[in-house]
Amino acid sequence: MKMLEDESKEVRKKDFTTATFKxxxxxxxxxxxxxxxxxxxFRISHRFGFLSSGAYELFGLDQASMRMGFDYxxxxxxxxxxxxxxxxxxxxGFTKFKFLRQSNQMPITLSAVGGIxxxxxxxxxxxxxxxxxxxxxxxxxxxxxxxxxxxFSLQLMPTIIHYNLVEGVNDPNDVLSVGAGGRMKLxxxxxxxxxxxxxxxxYKLPNTTNSVSIGFDIETGGHVFQLYVxxxxxxxxxxxxxxxxxxxxxxxxxxxxxxxxVFTIVKPKL
Amino acid sequence: MKRFLILLLNTLAITxxxxxxxxxxxxxxxxxxxxxxxxxxxxxxxxxxxIDTGKGEIVFAILIKSFHFDRAxxxxxxxxxxxxxxxxxxxxxxxxxxxxxxxxxxKDGSYEATVEGDLTIHGVKxxxxxxxxxxxxxxxxxxxxxxxxxxxxxxxxIPSLVAEKISKTVEIKVNCHYEPKS
Numbered sequence: 001m002k003m004l005e006d007e008s009k010e011v012r013k014k015d016f017t018t019a020t021f022k023x024x025x026x027x028x029x030x031x032x033x034x035x036x037x038x039x040x041x042f043r044i045s046h047r048f049g050f051l052s053s054g055a056y057e058l059f060g061l062d063q064a065s066m067r068m069g070f071d072y073x074x075x076x077x078x079x080x081x082x083x084x085x086x087x088x089x090x091x092x093g094f095t096k097f098k099f100l101r102q103s104n105q106m107p108i109t110l111s112a113v114g115g116i117x118x119x120x121x122x123x124x125x126x127x128x129x130x131x132x133x134x135x136x137x138x139x140x141x142x143x144x145x146x147x148x149x150x151x152f153s154l155q156l157m158p159t160i161i162h163y164n165l166v167e168g169v170n171d172p173n174d175v176l177s178v179g180a181g182g183r184m185k186l187x188x189x190x191x192x193x194x195x196x197x198x199x200x201x202x203y204k205l206p207n208t209t210n211s212v213s214i215g216f217d218i219e220t221g222g223h224v225f226q227l228y229v230x231x232x233x234x235x236x237x238x239x240x241x242x243x244x245x246x247x248x249x250x251x252x253x254x255x256x257x258x259x260x261x262v263f264t265i266v267k268p269k270l
Numbered sequence: 271m272k273r274f275l276i277l278l279l280n281t282l283a284i285t286x287x288x289x290x291x292x293x294x295x296x297x298x299x300x301x302x303x304x305x306x307x308x309x310x311x312x313x314x315x316x317x318x319x320x321i322d323t324g325k326g327e328i329v330f331a332i333l334i335k336s337f338h339f340d341r342a343x344x345x346x347x348x349x350x351x352x353x354x355x356x357x358x359x360x361x362x363x364x365x366x367x368x369x370x371x372x373x374x375x376x377k378d379g380s381y382e383a384t385v386e387g388d389l390t391i392h393g394v395k396x397x398x399x400x401x402x403x404x405x406x407x408x409x410x411x412x413x414x415x416x417x418x419x420x421x422x423x424x425x426x427x428i429p430s431l432v433a434e435k436i437s438k439t440v441e442i443k444v445n446c447h448y449e450p451k452s
Contacts, residue, residue, distance in 0.1 A: 015335070019350050036342030073342075150356055188351045189429070221432050222343060264341045 017102040020109060020147040021155075023224045023260050024071060024079070024096075026181040027195045027213040028232055028240045032109040032145035032155060034098060035073035038266030043069045043083075045235050045258040052251035060254055067235040072265075077101070085235055089120040092236045094139075108146045115139040117238050134165035139237035141179075151185035159197070161242045168206065175242040176203035177210075189219045193228070197241045204242070211240050212248040215256075226258040290324035290375075292411050297446030299332055303437040310344065310436065312337040319446050321411060326370035328385055328413075330363040330444075352426050358393045365389075365398075373404060380405045385415070391424040402444065411448040416441060 021031035024041065035041045045067045049060030057063065069083030069092075077098040084091050094115040102109045119135040138161070145155040157179040166173055181195035197211040215228020231248040232240035246252025297317035303310040316336045321328045334355035339345040349355040365387015367373065373381045381404045389398040402415025418439045421428065428436050 018335075019346055039342050219347075221347075221435070262341075262343050267340045268338065268342070 015104045017109070017147050020102065020145050020153045021183055021193075022191060022217040022219055023226070025226070025258065026155065026183070027193055027215050027226065027228050028211060028230060028235065029157060029159075029179060029181070029195060029197070029237065030094075030096060030111075030113050030141060030143060031181075032098070032111050032143045034077065034079045034096060034111075035071050035262070037073045037075050038264060038268060039073050040263045040265050041071040041073075041081075041260055042263065043067075043071065043258055043260045045069075045256065047087075047230070047233050047235065047256040048254050050246060050251070051229075051253045051255065065233060065235075083236070085239075087234050087239060090117055090234075090236060090239070091120060092117040102145070102147060108144055111143040111145075113139070113141040113143065115141075115237050117236050131165075136164055137238040138162040139241075141237065151191075152182070154180075154182040156180055157197075159237065159241055161238050163238075163242075166205065171205055172203050174203060175205060176200040177241050179241070183217070186216075191217045193217060193226075199241070207245065208242065209244050209247055211244045222262055224258075224260040226260070228256050229253045230256055290322055291451040292321045292323065292448035293451045294319050294446050294448045297330070297444070299330070299445075300443045301337075302441045302443070304441075305435055305437050308435040310339070312339045312345070312348065314338070317444075317446065319413075319448070320451070321413075321448055323375040323411075326367040328363075328365055328367060328387070330361075332361040332363075334359060334361060352428075353392055358391075361389070361391045363387060363389045363398070367404075373406075375406055375411070378407050383413075389419070391419070392426055394424045396423050400444075409450055413444060413446045413448070415444040418442065 021033045024033050024035055025031055047065045049057055049063035051059045053060050065087050067083050067085040069081055071079060071081035073079045080095045082093045092115060094113055096111055096113045098109060098111045100106055100108060100110040115138065117137040123130045139159065141157050141159045143155060143157050145153060147153045159177045159179060161175040163173050177197045177199040179195065179197040183191045183193040185191045193215050195213045199210055209231065211230065211232045213228050213230035215226055218225040231246035231252050231254065232244040233254065234240045234243060295318050296315060297319045298313065298315050299317045300311065300313040314332060314337045317330060317332050319330045334353045335349060337348065339348065365385045368384045368386050373383060382401065383404040384399065384401050386399045388395050400415050400417040402413060405412040418441050420439050422438065
């Protein structure tokens with residue numbers, strides 16, 4: 001047996017870290033996790049109104065907003081996705097690529113996400129000259145993640161959101177922010193997640209707040225349920241990072257959930 | 271001089287020993303769980319195994335992470351939730367051919383073999399007996415075997431939610447082609 005151990009040491013391969021997070025989203029934003037190649041991930045997310053809106057609005061449940069999305073893994077490192085949100089009738093698409101993968105030889109996972117969002121809501125002033133590009137937004141993110149232990153992972157995500165058109169003359173066209181998030185496994189199938197996006201004061205839109213979210217991931221076979229509370233109403237980078245208005249610590253909290261279901265489209269060769 | 275002698279003796283001992291050792295690094299081990307709800311199958315093509323024909327010993331080292339599934343999520347759950355491959359990266363088998371006298375490794379042919387030993391999966395060691403075929407051709411050995419194990423014997427917990435999709439007993443197939451170890 002000892003001989004066998006010596007033998008297997010010789011051929012020790014790169015051992016990639018798996019399951020840094022349960023799913024491809026931490027809560028609102030992207031996690032360093034990708035959909036496996038050939039797998040389609042159908043995601044439905046819901047966001048409700050502020051809990052502080054009181055019993056008349058059933059603590060926000062009367063105001064539901066949703067996004068449905070289809071994500072697909074092209075390779076082990078590359079995935080793409082499209083989605084449609086009821087919030088401002090917005091279409092979105094993104095591409096995410098893993099440049100570095102955490103392994104026994106590499107301490108971190110490094111991914112880049114590029115997104116484009118199109119607000120299909122009609123123009124406020126249809127009589128003036130409007131440009132289609134005024135309703136297009138871009139986002140760019142770097143995801144730096146590390147799985148520290150079996151149950152604990154952390155992630156940093158510097159982000160830029162570009163607005164082709166902003167409301168005020170003095171509003172920046174580029175919103176800069178740095179996000180941080182993590183997850184802690186409570187059991188094999190349940191984890192608690194937290195996510196915070198800090199907006200740089202000189203590069204944020206007026207009257208917006210930083211996005212705060214806390215939630216649980218619950219995994220059951222082919223589904224992942226994410227239940228969380230957040231102060232953001234949008235579900236794409238532009239809307240939750242740059243356009244959050246509620247103050248989480250003053251009761252402007254919304255309940256939200258995401259259901260993710262994966263379908264294997266192309267089976268891997270065994 | 272003394273050292274040299276020891277070294278020489280060692281080398282002799284090792285070479286003398288290895289003539290009877292056959293090895294593979296690309297052995298195949300697969301398992302199959304069948305229920306009316308769902309069939310689950312996974313294959314590992316990177317199994318390391320040694321047979322010592324002189325002593326009749328046979329050992330396997332199986333990396334859990336090298337089992338591959340049709341569905342990526344199943345593979346993740348298999349590693350994360352069921353076999354806990356970070357805690358228990360390897361399954362091993364260490365055993366003896368109990369009917370060694372009936373097998374002639376020098377002569378080509380197919381022999382029925384019974385193997386007995388300790389199978390360790392998920393950190394739990396259990397006594398296991400398996401029967402299979404051992405074929406000798408041109409000095410090379412090929413082994414095939416099929417046997418079943420009980421998941422509860424190895425403390426692999428199945429949550430009630432998926433209990434109908436995962437069989438309580440799993441069929442294991444072994445298919446290894448050994449080369450003489452030089």
